Amino acid sequence: MTEALSRSPLARFIALVEQRLGLHYEPEQWGELAPLLFERSASRGMEGYLSLLNSTASEAEWRALAERLTVGETYFLRHPAQLEVLMSKVLPSLAQPGAPIRVLCAGCSTGEEPYSIALLCREQGKVDPSQLRVLGIDVNPRAIAHARNARYSPWSLRSVPQALRERWFQRSSEGFFLRPALRDQVLFEERNLLEDAPAFWAPASFHVILCRNVMLYFPAEVTRKIIARMSQALVPGGYLFLGPSETLRGISEDFELLRSADAFYYRRKAPAPAATVAEPVSTPVPATVKAPVRQPPPMQEGLDALLPLLDAERYAEAWARLDALPQAALPQGQLLRAVLHLNAGRFAEAEHAGQQLLSMRDTEASAHFLLGVCLEHSGDEAGARNRYAAAARADPTFALSHLRAGTLARRAGNVAEARVALRMALSLLPQEKPLRLTLFGGGFGRHGLMQVGLRELQACTEVP
Template sequence: MKTLSEDLYKQFSAFLEAQVGIVLGPNKQYLVKSRLSPLMSTYGFSSLEELINKAMNIRERELRMVVIDAMTTNETLWFRDIYPFQLLTDKLFPELGKNGKTIKVWSAASSSGQEPYSIAMMALEHQYKKPGTLSGGVQIVATDISLSMLNQCKEGIYDNLALARGLSTERKRQFFEPCADGSKMKISDRVKKLVTFRHFNLLDSYAPLGKFDLIFCRNVLIYFSPEIKSKILNQFAMSLNPGGYLLLGASESLSGLTERFDMVRCNPGIIYKLK
């Protein structure tokens, strides 16, 4: 059976929030069913209830990770919203890369890799168009809680459908190589070498990641409660070097959550500078 009782849904919602901070909210049973039902046959469960109860058992680490993975995997696209990537060239690369400084960037929810690889492509384009700039280079750390997404990121192989979402023909030609079967393309090594992928939960300590000049956390905070949003934002502030910036999604705001940043209005878009 693929039904989900109200009581079990509430238990699972609390479990998911405790594990990764994601708040499902009421009446999202359909989302749980659509994400987890495919796992029933894979792992030999006869009901969704059995699968969820087993996943919430503390001893079932592997199944727990698979279930969390299924619930947190989100689609993304290349150069999403465009303006944050234009800001890299217009403002952030020139400002943060002065005097040969290496710019350290964190893509805090890399999903299938489009965001960190888009940042890397912008860095390479900037160096090509303005020789001598970014002499210290750009180092990108990309993290995600989904192990399957991270494996896909590291492979850097995308099908035609993924490549069609936000990627120009010119960038495809410049930064990708065709795979042997012709239906997919692989991102080039010169893009890949700028990005390091790491498994990371935004509820954990940020100290092992080090310090950054720029943090991308776009369209992620919408899934968290206000308390967890506030905690994450204050941890971001502690993870930034002086003068560092935070970029959020277009619909996200810091209002009432933290006072560690000044809002900087750009044209277009808004970014947040560490106070």
């Protein structure tokens, strides 16, 4: 970017939008915002308009910009696998007699998501609806007004079964109105996720937060700030739902990733117990004896030295080096031996080694994956899919297991299952462990595997 361009009114406008609304635009997208800048600055001139946006009198203008810039595509019962686990597992686990369950829908747009939660709660009867407190927030004032009005088009109800439409909506010439009993159970607020609001985000304010398909519009540093705020606002052990293509890898370590059927979601980790600090005990060391110096164990270094040989496909040399290492009998050494069997086409030996590794926690996920590859080579794709799914259950961050499971699901015609797995693979691959790429990447690097995942997703007639 040239110095002149970086100081242009358009660049300054885009920087203000990112600072205030969190929306990030790549340079090739800047032209899309130029007409809006010209329109909004017509009465004041460019400099006067940019000064307004920087002033304390800018609130009304920022609300108008939020209406124009925020994306609001949504509909009732969207991402049903996540809603099902919310209803069948998450909310029942949080229910306490007489105590409210507080659910926040962040970036709720026109309200379909929070209303869907209230509707399913009444339909499924697994949680007392009177205990449920659902709040939807969005930066777009027009979207919030729409949500409070609770009038929807047939397109917004496209995933709602006819029986539920008849039970919970009243049809009129203006569309479908949500019945008051359901509408009144959900509250809405206009709120910017980037603004500090200590009272709103107070600790333990919510049991569940849904922020689905929102973070993908924000740069990483904005996402980290928002997720940290949400982590603080959740009760210990509270739940966070993101969109199917969104991940917390590289964003936050406050959560553990969970999976139920085709749904991925997060649970806030319990705070670590405070460490007890003991008074240091001084042990005298005789003058003639030096205190021993701890040396790091050399075993991992020895195994790591074999990885470049695997990358270069020098398997015979890697095999000879492995046999000479004392770490060969350790779980990681046995895993390397199993992979070498696999690369040499000795599938029976690889399968035998994989079965032995299943009982070892550190290698369980890798063992399932290895056994899946063996089954795939034997033509048993259904069995291989089960193994890849088991690998993902053992370690939900194992990107390659999601990639292979999604590929085989697409081949089997299970397009919905394939999309879920492939989206998860694409979100996790940028952070996949280099060791796993070397052992199980099939000669592809990280970029090549990303391209494989994108092609598979395109074959499902959908690109994220």
